[in-house]
Every structure is written in C-alpha cells, then in structure tokens.
Amino acid sequence: MADGIGVVVLLFASVREKVGRGKLELRMCEGSTTSDLLAALAQQHPALAAVLPSCALSVNRRYLSTEQVALSDGDEIAVIPPVSGG
Amino acid sequence: MAEPEREDDVVTITSMPFEIGSLSQLVVRTDTGAVASFSGTTRDNFGGKRVLRLEYEAYEPMAVLEIRRICAAARARWDLRVIAVTHRTGLVPVGEPSIEIAISSPHRRDALEAVHFAIDELKATVPIWKKEVYQEDSPASEGSVGDSAGHAAAWKANAEWRAASAPSGHDLS
Numbered sequence: 001m002a003d004g005i006g007v008v009v010l011l012f013a014s015v016r017e018k019v020g021r022g023k024l025e026l027r028m029c030e031g032s033t034t035s036d037l038l039a040a041l042a043q044q045h046p047a048l049a050a051v052l053p054s055c056a057l058s059v060n061r062r063y064l065s066t067e068q069v070a071l072s073d074g075d076e077i078a079v080i081p082p083v084s085g086g
Numbered sequence: 087m088a089e090p091e092r093e094d095d096v097v098t099i100t101s102m103p104f105e106i107g108s109l110s111q112l113v114v115r116t117d118t119g120a121v122a123s124f125s126g127t128t129r130d131n132f133g134g135k136r137v138l139r140l141e142y143e144a145y146e147p148m149a150v151l152e153i154r155r156i157c158a159a160a161r162a163r164w165d166l167r168v169i170a171v172t173h174r175t176g177l178v179p180v181g182e183p184s185i186e187i188a189i190s191s192p193h194r195r196d197a198l199e200a201v202h203f204a205i206d207e208l209k210a211t212v213p214i215w216k217k218e219v220y221q222e223d224s225p226a227s228e229g230s231v232g233d234s235a236g237h238a239a240a241w242k243a244n245a246e247w248r249a250a251s252a253p254s255g256h257d258l259s
Contacts, residue, residue, distance in 0.1 A: 085214025
C-alpha cells in the first residue's frame, strides 16, 4: 500500500501535444492542493511550465472557482488551455 | 452537485457528421411558436492561409456538463421550451457544420436571444478545442504545430475564452 493520494491529470489540445500524453497519474502527499499539483507538473514536465499560467484547471469536471483546493484520492484534474469550440 | 438532467436539454458531442438544420425539427413542440438556431461551419481560410481541415477535441463529460449549465442559465433568463446543442469532434472537413444550437420558445424574441447567448457562452467556457491544419507548409509561428503529414497547424483560442479561474489565480475575464 502506498502513502498519500493518487490523482489523474488529463491534458488536452496543445498541452497534450507538448507532453506527448493525454493522461498522467500522480501520487501526492496527503493534504496536497491544486497549487502543489501545478508545481509538481511544472517540475516533472518542464515544457508545461511556460503554458500552465494561461490554462485553467478543473477538478472532477468543474472549473476551479477559487485559487486552490485540497485534493482527494481519486480526483480527476484537467489542465484546460484556452478553449476554441464553436 | 450537478443539477438534475432535463430531458428537454438535448446535448450531444459526436464524431458523426450532421446536416445543417437537423436540430430545428427536434425542438418543435405544439406549445412552441418559434424556433431559432445557429450553425457554425468550418471556414477554408484564416489570416490569408488556406485551411485544409479542422480537428476538434473535447473533454467530453465536462463539455456536456458545461453546456447543460449554459442551458440552465438561458432558461433562467428566457421562456424556453426545448434546447438542443450538438458539437462535433474529430476531423471536420471545410464547409461542414461543427456546432449547431436550436431553441424553441412560445415567442420569437426568447429563442433568438437565447441562441445568441448560448453560442457566446459556449465559446467562452466549454472545454472543446480546434486545431486548424493549413495547406501550405506555413512558416512556423508562435503556437504553431505541424501535423503528421508536415502541414502547418495551429491550436486556436476563442476571444471569448473565460475560465472560471486560471491556476495562476488571475481572473481571465
């Protein structure tokens, strides 16, 4: 058994292409927040560091409406670059 | 928690082609006096470059939730009956529709204004992305990426883009 929490991070469009994958699985310390997650993503995938500030985040399919939230085991986070639907 | 799903909000994300106008028939009811619709089709040019095709990608479950949220917001402002929204994903050849919205209401103004609202909101918040693939091997510009055949391509961004919150904490609105 592993300590901490496991979260899934989904990447789309330009961000997915930069990383070369659409889905990452990360283990974080108990009590980690979305800010911690972003720091971990930028560290593990340097190509992301430059684009993350222009992206939004969703947690369990809802846009993050505050600056950060605590993450729970099994959360689905998506990095959402500027949208271009329509 | 998510709002309960309404059967008269008909939201579809699909890789299948559809005919322009196909949603209008779907929203007509005997208690409606008006149907308004918007269809977005793929254009063959951008900034002087010839567009070969468009590729759409969606975060499908969240896109459906966000579109349903837009439907609820429209219902709060106008007297509407049926709302149908279809967005296509995958490869969309030039000239084909990528988005259609059809709304019925007892009176025309409600449907007309609600359609305008719905497409503007969709372009601002719904997690769907469009990549334009150009005919020319255009000189690489910032943000441009190639496709597997070596054509220049670029992920687009809607001017309306308005995330609830950016991770940096900056309000993008």
